Amino acid sequence: MAKVMGKPVALNGDRAVAEAMRQMNPDVVAAYPITPQTEIVMRFSEFVANGEVDTEFIPVESEHAAMSACVGACAAGGRAQTATSGAGLAFMWEVLWVASGTRLPIVMHMVNRSFSAPLNILCDHSDSMGARDAGWVQLYDETVQEAYDNAIQSVRIAEHPDVMLPTLHALDGFILGHNLERLELLPDEAVKQFIGTYKPMYSLLDLDRPVTYGPMDYHDYFFEHKRQQVAAMERALEVVPLIGEEYGRLTGRYYGLMEGYRLEDAELATVVLGSTVGTTRVVVDELRDQGVKAGLLKIRCFRPFPAAMVAEALGDKKAIAVLDRSLSFGGQGNPLFFEVCTALFSHGFSPKVVNYVYGLGGRDTVPAQIRQVYHELIKIDREGVTGPTLRYLGVRE
Amino acid sequence: MMEPAVPEHEYLRAQKKFPSVWCAGCGIGIVLGAIIRAVRALSLSKDEVAMISGIGCTGRMPVYVDFNTMHTTHGRALPFATGLKLARPDMKVMVVMGDGDALAIGGNHFIHAARRNIELTAIVVNNSIYGMTGGQLSPTTPFGAKATTAPYGQIEQAFDIAKIAEAAGASFVARSTTYHAIELDRLIARGIEKKGFSVIEVLSNCPLFYGRLNEMGDAVEMLKWFRDNTTAAPGKVASGKIVRGVLVDRDLTGYVESYRKLTAASKKRGGA
Numbered sequence: 001m002a003k004v005m006g007k008p009v010a011l012n013g014d015r016a017v018a019e020a021m022r023q024m025n026p027d028v029v030a031a032y033p034i035t036p037q038t039e040i041v042m043r044f045s046e047f048v049a050n051g052e053v054d055t056e057f058i059p060v061e062s063e064h065a066a067m068s069a070c071v072g073a074c075a076a077g078g079r080a081q082t083a084t085s086g087a088g089l090a091f092m093w094e095v096l097w098v099a100s101g102t103r104l105p106i107v108m109h110m111v112n113r114s115f116s117a118p119l120n121i122l123c124d125h126s127d128s129m130g131a132r133d134a135g136w137v138q139l140y141d142e143t144v145q146e147a148y149d150n151a152i153q154s155v156r157i158a159e160h161p162d163v164m165l166p167t168l169h170a171l172d173g174f175i176l177g178h179n180l181e182r183l184e185l186l187p188d189e190a191v192k193q194f195i196g197t198y199k200p201m202y203s204l205l206d207l208d209r210p211v212t213y214g215p216m217d218y219h220d221y222f223f224e225h226k227r228q229q230v231a232a233m234e235r236a237l238e239v240v241p242l243i244g245e246e247y248g249r250l251t252g253r254y255y256g257l258m259e260g261y262r263l264e265d266a267e268l269a270t271v272v273l274g275s276t277v278g279t280t281r282v283v284v285d286e287l288r289d290q291g292v293k294a295g296l297l298k299i300r301c302f303r304p305f306p307a308a309m310v311a312e313a314l315g316d317k318k319a320i321a322v323l324d325r326s327l328s329f330g331g332q333g334n335p336l337f338f339e340v341c342t343a344l345f346s347h348g349f350s351p352k353v354v355n356y357v358y359g360l361g362g363r364d365t366v367p368a369q370i371r372q373v374y375h376e377l378i379k380i381d382r383e384g385v386t387g388p389t390l391r392y393l394g395v396r397e
Numbered sequence: 398m399m400e401p402a403v404p405e406h407e408y409l410r411a412q413k414k415f416p417s418v419w420c421a422g423c424g425i426g427i428v429l430g431a432i433i434r435a436v437r438a439l440s441l442s443k444d445e446v447a448m449i450s451g452i453g454c455t456g457r458m459p460v461y462v463d464f465n466t467m468h469t470t471h472g473r474a475l476p477f478a479t480g481l482k483l484a485r486p487d488m489k490v491m492v493v494m495g496d497g498d499a500l501a502i503g504g505n506h507f508i509h510a511a512r513r514n515i516e517l518t519a520i521v522v523n524n525s526i527y528g529m530t531g532g533q534l535s536p537t538t539p540f541g542a543k544a545t546t547a548p549y550g551q552i553e554q555a556f557d558i559a560k561i562a563e564a565a566g567a568s569f570v571a572r573s574t575t576y577h578a579i580e581l582d583r584l585i586a587r588g589i590e591k592k593g594f595s596v597i598e599v600l601s602n603c604p605l606f607y608g609r610l611n612e613m614g615d616a617v618e619m620l621k622w623f624r625d626n627t628t629a630a631p632g633k634v635a636s637g638k639i640v641r642g643v644l645v646d647r648d649l650t651g652y653v654e655s656y657r658k659l660t661a662a663s664k665k666r667g668g669a
Binding site: 032033034035038039041042045046049050057059061062063087091116119 | 452468470471472497501502504527529530531533534536545546547548549
């Protein structure tokens with residue numbers, strides 16, 4: 001596929017996702033309103049009403065019903081998508097596992113929101129990180145452009161015959177969801193060609209080869225089916241960059257599982273995902289100008305986690321800080337930290353690693369905080385980890 | 398009627414939480430006023446009363462009252478309140494919900510609370526739309542009416558909240574509007590006093606979304622619409638109007654009462 005010219009526009013993240021959905025023209029979209037996702041389906045329902053898409057839009061009575069409708073639609077052989085946030089994702093919980101366990105390539109546009117209580121509609125990653133064991137491929141968006149790009153690639157990843165797993169991409173609520181950014185949209189035809197036509201392997205409506213979805217599966221085969229999901233996740237490690245490469249040839253924007261920023265010769269590194277990657281880039285540049293060998297590892301694909309690549313990229317660093325925007329209460333760290341530490345240890349590396357929790361409930365994460373992280377890394381490099389391994393950025397103690 | 402001793406502002410977190418989050422022209426403040434006056438008319442102390450809500454515009458109501466309050470999750474106010482009522486049967490427990498909260502995501506809890514006939518007072522503020530998230534269609538959006546997710550009109554039929562409550566087994570069902578504030582005070586007071594599950598549906602104005610999308614004019618115009626299109630005397634005027642007033646009032650045993658009888662009998666048998 002040759003490179004095509006993108007059309008520059010200014011959109012917020014929700015609208016950019018809605019545009020991607022219009023261009024993808026899924027068979028079924030089922031959703032329930034929840035801030036900060038609502039604008040996606042509100043905009044999309046206008047496309048439906050104006051006949052700009054052929055989608056059946058179902059304004060269901062809850063998120064549990066939204067994911068259930070997607071499972072039904074996808075099992076019937078359709079391309080199904082939804083969008084949600086925070087508590088909405090939590091309410092889908094049971095059905096998230098049904099979607100992955102029945103190997104249905106549903107795509108979800110996740111606009112991150114913190115969990116109640118206390119009630120809060122602003123961004124953190126408690127929702128998608130909470131769902132990290134649900135068997136979904138998870139991509140994280142740094143910019144509005146990436147929200148658009150990942151939305152489109154999610155369909156190809158999910159439907160790849162080697163994967164066949166539901167896929168979500170997560171954009172930071174309000175920070176990306178409601179903020180205008182410049183991005184380039186592909187021509188409608190290019191998106192249509194890129195995602196192609198979905199050919200389901202086992203459709204409920206295939207009368208010549210009747211199938212059933214989700215019957216009882218006890219001690220006899222349940223374990224084997226779970227083992228197959230693990231294998232599919234492992235294969236997704238190959239497929240995600242493959243699709244990212246193909247998308248790059250089309251747009252000039254290439255995507256892998258992760259991305260190092262001034263990382264190769266860096267001595268001090270942070271590991272970040274989501275919109276805070278952008279803030280961290282600025283600080284890395286600043287520190288480099290001052291002669292500090294700072295670098296950044298951005299994780300794009302969190303599930304499956306690219307452990308070998310992460311270990312290789314970070315193994316020689318003198319001190320590393322992993323930034324988490326969610327908590328695992330009572331754990332020895334938080335989701336991204338666990339992954340990074342395990343990746344390093346299992347590949348024979350043991351650099352100094354600390355964990356920072358930041359931005360919970362929409363708390364602003366500003367360059368000064370990231371600067372503080374690197375300054376603490378300088379100290380850790382010199383003196384070793386003297387303070388706690390788990391640290392908190394920008395919180396009143 | 399004698400003026401109760403408690404001044405109205407005693408029931409409010411007046412110094413801390415106002416002005417309210419509600420948009421100019423919203424009807425929920427009128428409902429809050431009616432609740433406060435009803436509680437005052439019954440001379441209840443604020444410590445005897447609990448107010449539970451879910452999520453949505455109406456969900457914000459407990460913030461403003463100085464009762465025992467809980468702001469819970471979307472659609473689940475009734476189960477939270479059920480737990481509270483069973484633990485503290487002496488309390489007057491009010492559950493305030495919007496139409497989306499009570500009838501869509503929480504619809505199952507609504508019918509089961511009515512079936513169980515538990516001694517709660519459910520006040521459903523029905524503005525026919527999801528206001529908090531920007532005007533999406535709800536289960537009470539009338540057929541043909543517009544919403545942001547139904548730009549050319551709703552193609553599903555709307556729920557009749559009162560009929561559902563009646564069919565599911567509630568002791569007391571009433572309906573009023575934000576125009577009929579004094580009538581609303583009395584209906585809420587009767588609901589609080591009634592044994593068993595009581596439901597008061599309040600038709601309310603959301604000029605920002607429902608009113609604008611359906612060209613109903615401003616808040617005053619919407620209130621006039623309630624005045625002109627509802628009736629408290631269905632037999633005497635032309636039909637086609639929405640009926641207000643007490644729709645169901647029957648003496649049924651409430652869940653807490655049955656539960657107490659059962660445990661008392663069990664203890665007697667066990668010799669305790």
